[in-house]
Amino acid sequence: MTPTHPMTVRRTAAITAALRDQALTIRDLAARVFLEYEQTRRYVAHLHADGTVHIARWTVQTAGRETRLAVYKLGAGRDAPRPARLTGTQRQANHILRIRDDADLYDRHKARSRARKLKPARDPMVSALFGAARVQEVAHG
Known part of the structure; x- marks a missing residue:
């Protein structure tokens, strides 16, 4: 420029x-x-x-x-000091407060939390045809 x-x-x-x-x-x-x-x-x-x-x-x-x-x-002047960064814990606390303020958002958040804990059940007909589900082992390197 x-x-x-x-x-x-x-x-x-x-x-x-x-x-x-x-x-x-x-x-x-x-x-x-x-x-x-x-x-x-x-x-x-x-x-x-x-x-x-x-x-x-x-x-x-x-x-x-x-x-x-x-x-x-x-105009000329002194710059205002930059505020300190929020820590991850502070950001997470602010996020939870925003979620709890909105009832619909809070319901969705709780439903997602419950869904994460569910284990998928294998359909009985699929088990009868193909056998029990195999668990894939992840190689740790």
Whole structure:
């Protein structure tokens, strides 16, 4: 990316104009300036390295896996510290809490848990024709 290229100048101007109104994540910013996420990420990284924008705070993406997203703000300033990562136990506890809040999801979760414990029974006619089921041994290497 050449800083003096007319397209780069136009795009960085659009990004700074959007950030002048409010602090935004890269996803929100990309939608507002009509650029792809990856392009917007590169331009914001360039502006961040120059000191034109800074990370005002961190937010959590709620869809899918909980991911920390930086919220950028126009102007020089100190970056907000990145929150510590959740441990696997903390992520699992959050997942269980989300499941228990939704009754249908909790019922499905319990049904899957019960289904895992069931052993499949061989049909008596199949046993009569072909004999008892053989258990495959897995070679441990």
